[in-house]
Each structure stands twice: as structure tokens, then as C-alpha cells.
Amino acid sequence: MHLAFVTVVLAAVLVPSLANFGGDIATNVTQSQFECAVNYGWQFVIVRSYHSYGAPDTNAPIALAAAKAAGIQYRDVYHFPCLTVDPIQQVTDNVNAVGASNFGTLWFDIEVNPSPGCGWADPMTNCNFLQSMIQAGNNLGLTMGVYSSAYEWNIVMGNCTAGAEANLPLWYAHFDNTKSFNDFSPFGHWQQPAMKQYTDADASATLCGFSADGDWYPN
Secondary structure: OOOOOOOOOOOOOOOOOOOOEEEEEOOOOOHHHHHHHHHOOOOEEEEEEEOOOOOEOOHHHHHHHHHHHOOOOEEEEEEOOOOOOOHHHHHHHHHHHHOHHHOOEEEEEOOOOOOOOOOOOOHHHHHHHHHHHHHHHHHOOOEEEEEEOHHHHHHHOOOOOHHHHOOOOEEEEOOOOOOOOOOOOOEOOEOOOOEEEEEOOOHHHHHOOOOOEEEEOOO
């Protein structure tokens, strides 16, 4: 992601009052590396589970298992959609590859897709595609959310309100290195975010020998 837990209502995953600092990853991370991150305060992790080029990320089940073994209780996944793969099929493939019981929330990563043959189309088409993925997730009984930034959302989705109208929580990106929502400006009809990606280079992950974005949500 520039990429890149928490379920809001603020309900299913956002409840634990102390679980407010962690990161998202797009590579494999070992148990010992996760244990190191826990020592620096990580309480949750979000693992890429679907590639931008239209296939499940085979590292995801391994990383999720390592995070669980390291004592990270809250584990989510993020899905980078490919417009040319059937929306129902790709959500189903993702969940089958990871295992629905191995994660809390599936976050749809909405940003410009650089992979050949998988790029987004016009905002209306893209919005309808997102609605189809959300419906697929509902059919599978998933807890879902949306990851994006105001800039990326406006480019890809325009005035689309599908995520907010489906009551999906928003995880937004703004690399100001600040654990605060004071910088947030509404977009996509979301008036309040659930979580923030505040840096694309989490310092504790670097010290532990892996790369991760830093994420935060308030108690």
C-alpha cells in the first residue's frame, strides 16, 4: 500500500482501549521480528492479502500466523483491488487463501493501481465495483473497512459514497507523523475516520528489521 485493524462501529475491533498503535505490512515478517515490534508497543498489524495485480498474497497466511504466535491479538488484512478481476471472485479468492477466521477486518485499499491491466476506470465504474466487493464481503459475513486518502479517493472514486453509506469505517493516510485526527478533512461522505496511517516508515519496525507503515487510532 503505501499502502497498506480496527472495526468501527466503533465496535468489533476498535473496542480494546489500549490497542491503538501498530502497522501495516506488504512483505513477510517473522515471529521474532513481530515479537520485537511488540516490545516497541505494537498491538495490531494489518497484512496485505491481495496483490494489486489480481491475486492473493501468499505471504499473508504466514505473516498472520507469525503475528499471532508473537502475541499480536488484533490482526487484519488489506485488499488491493484489480478492476479486471471479477469483484465477487477476488474477494472470495482472498478469503479462501487467508482463511476467514485468521483476520478481523478486511480493508479495501482504494488508491491508484499501477499494475498493468488492473488500473481503475472512471469514478462511476470504480464506485460500482467497490459496491460489488462490499456486497461480496457481506455475503461472506465479513467485517470490512476502506483505506484511502482524500487525494487518492478523489482521483479513483470521485464523489462515490459507497463505503460510507455501507457504514464501513475509514482508515485514512496522511504522513504527518502525528497520532491525531486533527488533520482530517471529510471525503467520500465520511465525517469521522476510524484509523490513521501517519507514516510510511515506522521507526520501531525498522529497528526490528522489517518495513511497515505506522498506524494509530484513539483509545
